[in-house]
Amino acid sequence: MTAALALGDDALVLSHRLGEWAGHAPVLEEEVALANIALDLLGQARVLLSLAGDEDELAFLREERSFRNLQLVEQPNGDFAHTIARQLYFSTYQHLLHAELAAGDGPFAPLAAKAVKEVAYHRDHAEQWTLRLGDGTETSHERMRRACDALWRFTGELFQPVEGLDVDWADLESRWVESVTRVLGRATLTVPEGPRTGAWSAGAGRQGVHTESFGRMLAEMQHLHRSHPGASW
Amino acid sequence: MSTTDWPLWEVFVRSRRGLSHTHAGSLHAPDAELALRNARDLYTRRGEGVSIWVVPATAITASSPDEKDPFFEPAADKPYRHPTFYEIPDGVKHL
Numbered sequence: 616m617t618a619a620l621a622l623g624d625d626a627l628v629l630s631h632r633l634g635e636w637a638g639h640a641p642v643l644e645e646e647v648a649l650a651n652i653a654l655d656l657l658g659q660a661r662v663l664l665s666l667a668g669d670e671d672e673l674a675f676l677r678e679e680r681s682f683r684n685l686q687l688v689e690q691p692n693g694d695f696a697h698t699i700a701r702q703l704y705f706s707t708y709q710h711l712l713h714a715e716l717a718a719g720d721g722p723f724a725p726l727a728a729k730a731v732k733e734v735a736y737h738r739d740h741a742e743q744w745t746l747r748l749g750d751g752t753e754t755s756h757e758r759m760r761r762a763c764d765a766l767w768r769f770t771g772e773l774f775q776p777v778e779g780l781d782v783d784w785a786d787l788e789s790r791w792v793e794s795v796t797r798v799l800g801r802a803t804l805t806v807p808e809g810p811r812t813g814a815w816s817a818g819a820g821r822q823g824v825h826t827e828s829f830g831r832m833l834a835e836m837q838h839l840h841r842s843h844p845g846a847s848w
Numbered sequence: 849m850s851t852t853d854w855p856l857w858e859v860f861v862r863s864r865r866g867l868s869h870t871h872a873g874s875l876h877a878p879d880a881e882l883a884l885r886n887a888r889d890l891y892t893r894r895g896e897g898v899s900i901w902v903v904p905a906t907a908i909t910a911s912s913p914d915e916k917d918p919f920f921e922p923a924a925d926k927p928y929r930h931p932t933f934y935e936i937p938d939g940v941k942h943l
Contacts, residue, residue: 642854644875644886651889743882 618779623663624684630656675840749802771812
């Protein structure tokens, strides 16, 4: 199941990244919000990976090259603005995608119908913070601008067709661009210039080609399972 | 983080079958919209069908413990002040 792996890996990897914020978020309330989003995503990942095989084996015993997640979700947390920009780009995509899947009659419709409510919240959270950081202080504006620019090159990959998903990707992409443009505008930020895909971004997470930091993330995530193979917990 | 940037908010929640908003606790948030969202995470676990009120703590005026006597101790020897002599029909609920 190519599609289950792709969507499941997106959710799993981003969930792990957000989990890294535990104990480090700017304020206690935000810590809870990020953990909530991470838990939602982990729940989605479990369902999706279970469709594709054994969830633990898939999460903990695959090599980097076998992961099918977008390069966007594996990007390091960076500062809070980077995390929010990543959330904005991804949750807008995930919300539009799940709404479409939920409306269809494909195998992912029931799952998407459940996830779409969670994802709507994630999107709202990201938009709220984009507005506050972009239209906040001079420093927060500059950091948010830098974050949006830095992650822009990973956004083209979002709309590569995924085998097994009956989606009008071009339409999804234009709605995504429209939504992100509107939010950035309200946040007094400009839409980043520069290509959204290109040789220099590889843009091939779905094919198992990942960026440098992903290997280190996996090493940490899989360490225990690999040290004690076959253990149950 | 200064407390002026992240003021204290009091949270009142009405549960799905609840009749009135009950004080659930407090939290810090930069503005009302984020206070609502934080309250949703912290106090409702995002259960559907609930209503949340957030109020800046500074907007609440509390009665003073020193004035307890005149405030809360009405003359108990005037039973006509208390509406306890009425028969309540069965159909009336939540009185």
